[in-house]
Amino acid sequence: MTPGTASGTVSGDVNRPLRVLQVGAGGMGRGWLRTLLAYDQVELVGVADLDVARAKEALEQAGAGDVATGPTIEALADQVQPDFVVDVTIPEAHHPVTMEALRRGLPVLGEKPLAANLAESLELTAAAQAYDRLFMVSQSRRYDANLFAYRRQLRQLGRLGILTAEFFKAPHFGGFRDAMDHPLVLDMAIHAFDSARFLLEADPVAVYCEEYNPGWSWYAGDAAATAIFEFGGGLRYVYTGSWCSPGQETSWNAAWRASGEHGTALWDGDGPPTLEIVEGGETAPEGDTPEADPHPGIAGSLREFVAALRTGTTPMGTARDNVASLAMVYAAIESARDGRRVLVADVLEEAYAQAKARAQGPVLDVLTGWTSLTPPG
Template sequence: MTESAPVNRPLRALLVGAGGMGRGWLRTIRAYDEVELVGVADLNVATAKAALDEAGASEVPVGQTLEELADAVAPDFVVDVTIPEAHHPVTMEALRRGLPVLGEKPLAATLTEALELTAAAQAYDRLFMVSQSRRYNGHLFAYRRQLLQLGRLGVLTAEFFKAPHFGGFRDAMDHPLVLDMAIHAFDSARFLLDADPVSVYCEEYNPPWSWYAGDAATTAIFELSGGLRYVYTGSWCSPGQETSWNASWRASGEHGTARWDGDGPPTLEIVEGREAAPNSDDPSVDPHPGIAGSLREFVAALRTGSTPMGTARDNVMSLAMVHAAIASAKAGGRVHLADILEQAYTQARAQATGPVADALAGWTSVSPPG
């Protein structure tokens, strides 16, 4: 960013989207004394008013759109909790106005739009961070520290088995598990391994008793940089002995194994005759949980200029894992992430305009520049 946010007052937040997740964000913003909620935008103004009434904040201004409220309430940043199809127009408008954005996952509805928004954050020199909220978990951080003690890693597995009856849009989606949920585990794997995906082989299927229209179960095998393997197996129609929403994890390395059930503390076993390597990761950095952790890290980044987890440049690789897995399932074969990114980059170059097009043209590879 070109300048740091004010340090002598709470930062002014404009919330866009007042649905179920929007209400969660509204409560989180109001609970944090470093932030002041100055407006709520929702296409259904009655929904925005009801959310504020419920939170005891009826005095906060409401409107249908970011454009309607931004000039009047003068926010320091925008929190985008709209539906995925609206992430691109809302975030692009905010960045054009010079407003940093903290957005809900997914970064965008398509990988092409994700690359455009990543380029827009670069072009307008403003922070765009995606709240990958399941990263903000003290047990996940502890598990990452344990993996450092395993020496060279071979494979990381995640199992996810739940049976939620959502109703609504998820029941009608083509790829409900991979598109709506698996990104959490994919992103956590990148965080745990500090590695990026190279290729994937994925199969999607729908058990005969499934209440979803699209494939609700999948297995994906990712190759990551350094030759690591990450295997994800999950189902959203698997009643009984369900896993944590954070999945159940196992890592195998040259010195032993580390496991995490997704809820409690992780466990580590170093094989006999080996000593655990020194723990180089400071446990004091364990985060505030969930979206509260996202908000705090975002505000700290605005105030100090530090680089938070979940910048658009970083998060686009987690989203690329989702779209590569879907492409592999459709093709029935292995898919390289570079090919998926190249296709999205070509499309983004074709449709971007102005400073965003200039930023994309300056990239030396299809991956966003660091």
């Protein structure tokens, strides 16, 4: 059951701007429109949204009123001949939109979450492998130069014992988040969970989580949580967060502390991280050439995706990788619901069985052929 990585690249003249069809023209979709239009390596050729009038309005506001619009990929793909799709739809639409694009041989850059649940996420991961097309999730908060610098510092601490992330904000969103069952863990904590995997360069094996809701919370579901993730070698990652904590708010990237055998590294989520190596300790070598600092946010996701399509390299946000971050979310939710320590592998196995029960054709063939479901790295 080992998930594979799609290797399909664009054909033809790779020096031309790549033609992109965006699906979804809501609030986040408008941000993507601005990002796509500002990048000279892509050409926006179409916007699909079930509300075509909304798509037209978004394009007019972005100064691109001549771009084709339609309700669906099916209605536009043959007309505009895209090289890839950007999926900025609501989570419930990620599966049908991405599956349709992959079936048509179109690579996909999607917004998080990968899909509305873990079973659909595994099915889409298998579909990318079955149709040999890249499916990448824009985990945009990874694209931060300070996060990269922080990871380089962690490599200098020797053996790590604990990594903590504290997240305290008080946004009044209105809309669907206010009614969600797990607004913090499901909609926001995945950013910190994904960053922890990136920083530790490893995947957790188990989690114990408690969700709760302060009495003054304006959310229907639990808007606060503490999760303790167990990694190999005794390492722990502890996340504590709240979406109803006004005053002295943290960064949207959380506030981080890492403790290792040689010292401690801190990052406030916004500025440069700091490192203290204790007297007498050895500064451990970083062991490799530091990564180039990325372009920030969704623009960084887009650039890495386009580079992968042109060169066949594997970006860090493939579905194969991102499903492990999403598995942390669902393992934490299950732990909070049942009040017990949960193995991440067990959550993935259950989702895998559900994915096989719903998949068909070549996607089912790929799922059946996987030989391991340890969280993909």
